[in-house]
Amino acid sequence: MIVFGIYNIKGGVGKTAASVNLSYLSSLDGYKILLWDLDPQGASSFYYEKELGNDASLKKIITGKVELRDIILDTDYRNLDIIPSDFSYRHMDTILDQVKKSKKRIKEALKDLKNEYDFIFLDCPPGISILAENIFHACDYILVPTVPTPLCERTYEQIISFFEEDELDASSVIPFFSMVDARKSIHQNMMKKLTREMPNLCHSAIPFLADIEKMGIYRKPLAEFNPKSKASASFKALWKEIEKKSSKHK
Ligand SMILES: Nc1ncnc2c1ncn2[C@@H]1O[C@H](COP(=O)(O)OP(=O)(O)OP(=O)(O)O)[C@@H](O)[C@H]1O
Numbered sequence: 057m058i059v060f061g062i063y064n065i066k067g068g069v070g071k072t073a074a075s076v077n078l079s080y081l082s083s084l085d086g087y088k089i090l091l092w093d094l095d096p097q098g099a100s101s102f103y104y105e106k107e108l109g110n111d112a113s114l115k116k117i118i119t120g121k122v123e124l125r126d127i128i129l130d131t132d133y134r135n136l137d138i139i140p141s142d143f144s145y146r147h148m149d150t151i152l153d154q155v156k157k158s159k160k161r162i163k164e165a166l167k168d169l170k171n172e173y174d175f176i177f178l179d180c181p182p183g184i185s186i187l188a189e190n191i192f193h194a195c196d197y198i199l200v201p202t203v204p205t206p207l208c209e210r211t212y213e214q215i216i217s218f219f220e221e222d223e224l225d226a227s228s229v230i231p232f233f234s235m236v237d238a239r240k241s242i243h244q245n246m247m248k249k250l251t252r253e254m255p256n257l258c259h260s261a262i263p264f265l266a267d268i269e270k271m272g273i274y275r276k277p278l279a280e281f282n283p284k285s286k287a288s289a290s291f292k293a294l295w296k297e298i299e300k301k302s303s304k305h306k
């Protein structure tokens with residue numbers, strides 16, 4: 057089992073778009089996949105049209121009173137399961153603050169699923185809170201969608217500093233370019249700069265494309281409603297690269 061967190065301190069950078077498409081594409085390859093939506097916005101849950109059950113309160117999950125395996129739902133797709141979030145996830149930090157070993161609760165909750173899944177994807181909310189620390193401890197790789205702008209350069213540096221200060225393995229941080237507009241000189245220049253500065257940067261980049269926004273209309277991964285599109289191809293290339301990078305773990 058390999059756990060990927062799709063994470064950035066910054067909001068609106070394409071974390072959910074990547075979570076939905078990477079989880080789906082990996083499931084098409086025959087891997088057994090779980091997507092856990094950790095964001096109270098519930099965007100991944102919305103795309104996959106799934107809702108968290110009433111008996112699955114976040115508090116019970118974090119305190120171990122409910123096991124993750126009992127709240128996992130099937131999606132409409134073979135090999136792909138989901139744990140949806142709901143608005144109660146907004147209390148995540150408060151609940152984590154109240155428990156012992158509070159930085160390792162997500163890791164602990166996932167332990168039980170070790171033999172059930174090949175890959176687990178965590179769609180993470182923005183921010184750097186105790187939940188983010190949980191994500192860093194639980195994940196084998198942190199995938200960081202990075203819009204080629206100074207603000208995303210800054211959040212990448214903040215993530216790396218955090219890893220180093222907490223003695224976490226910064227080599228598990230894998231950035232990839234997201235929402236790239238190749239016509240913008242700022243994007244072109246930042247991409248050149250960041251390619252030099254980011255040791256684990258993926259070669260595959262996700263362009264800024266209207267098809268990706270249309271996922272909200274179809275409520276499906278791209279490869280389901282527009283498999284021949286450039287947008288779909290960009291996520292396929294990214295998945296292949298991430299699959300390869302993570303293969304040393306198996
Ligand atoms: N590559 C892209 N091209 C065009 N639009 C995109 C792209 N990626 C994401 N979007 C759109 O931008 C918005 C934000 O994307 P998304 O929800 O994936 O970001 P996020 O990082 O998960 O945001 P949040 O921090 O709020 O969770 C959405 O409306 C989405 O459809």
Ligand SMILES: [Mg+2]
Nearest residue numbers: 071072095099
């Ligand atoms: Mg999101």
